[in-house]
Amino acid sequence: xxxxxxxxxxxxxxxxxxxxxxxxxxxxxxxxxxxxxxxxxxxxxxxxxxxxxxxxxxxxxxxxxxxxxxxxxxxxxxxxxxxxxxxxxxxxxxxxxxxxxxxxxxxxxxxx
Amino acid sequence: xxxxxxxxxxxxxxxxxxxxxxxxxxxxxxxxxxxxxxxxxxxxxxxxxxxxxxxxxxxxxxxxxxxxxxxxxxxxxxxxxxxxxxxxxxxxxxxxxxxxxxxxxxxxxxx
Numbered sequence: 696x697x698x699x700x701x702x703x704x705x706x707x708x709x710x711x712x713x714x715x716x717x718x719x720x721x722x723x724x725x726x727x728x729x730x731x732x733x734x735x736x737x738x739x740x741x742x743x744x745x746x747x748x749x750x751x752x753x754x755x756x757x758x759x760x761x762x763x764x765x766x767x768x769x770x771x772x773x774x775x776x777x778x779x780x781x782x783x784x785x786x787x788x789x790x791x792x793x794x795x796x797x798x799x800x801x802x803x804x805x806x807x
Numbered sequence: 808x809x810x811x812x813x814x815x816x817x818x819x820x821x822x823x824x825x826x827x828x829x830x831x832x833x834x835x836x837x838x839x840x841x842x843x844x845x846x847x848x849x850x851x852x853x854x855x856x857x858x859x860x861x862x863x864x865x866x867x868x869x870x871x872x873x874x875x876x877x878x879x880x881x882x883x884x885x886x887x888x889x890x891x892x893x894x895x896x897x898x899x900x901x902x903x904x905x906x907x908x909x910x911x912x913x914x915x916x917x918x
Binding site: 739743753785792794 | 813815839841843848849850851852853856895897899904905906908909910911
């Protein structure tokens with residue numbers, strides 16, 4: 696089925712460990728986004744990309760890095776995980792200059 | 808103060824009731840307004856999309872924008888238990904494709 700696929704779906708990390716979250720879309724969308732969702736905080740933008748090879752910081756970029764080497768993939772990295780990064784992470788994509796986002800089903804990350 | 812304010816709820820109503828969900832905003836430059844629905848443990852999905860002021864209807868759902876009051880609403884008629892979800896409003900300026908999100912309202916429809 697066409698859409699946005701996030702892997703893994705669940706992960707538990709120890710403080711200081713690193714990991715990479717993968718987002719893949721098969722809709723040929725130009726724009727891709729990484730959000731985190733915390734209770735009462737809504738969706739907060741971490742990083743985004745407006746095309747292959749481009750990335751930009753969002754509202755809460757500290758502690759995260761991203762890469763978009765291929766148009767269909769957007770990777771989110773945590774270099775040294777902290778308990779404050781416990782959250783649900785969502786990837787989204789949209790066509791160029793469009794505001795209708797397609798979201799993945801999320802990655803639930805716990806940092807202990 | 809957040810740019811977009813949304814009551815987190817939960818809002819609990821009986822099946823068949825008319826539901827009204829609302830967001831207020833402070834940025835008068837917002838021109839595009841959206842409602843997303845998010846079921847538990849799922850990603851948000853686009854429900855309604857409107858430009859500038861006015862109403863838009865799609866089946867049992869009506870989206871309303873009042874730019875003079877900086878207030879948007881989503882009405883659900885003949886509510887069903889399957890409408891139980893969190894509803895997030897989102898909006899953006901004309902020249903910016905990033906969305907500014909409300910925190911979401913949790914809606915519970917009781918059978």
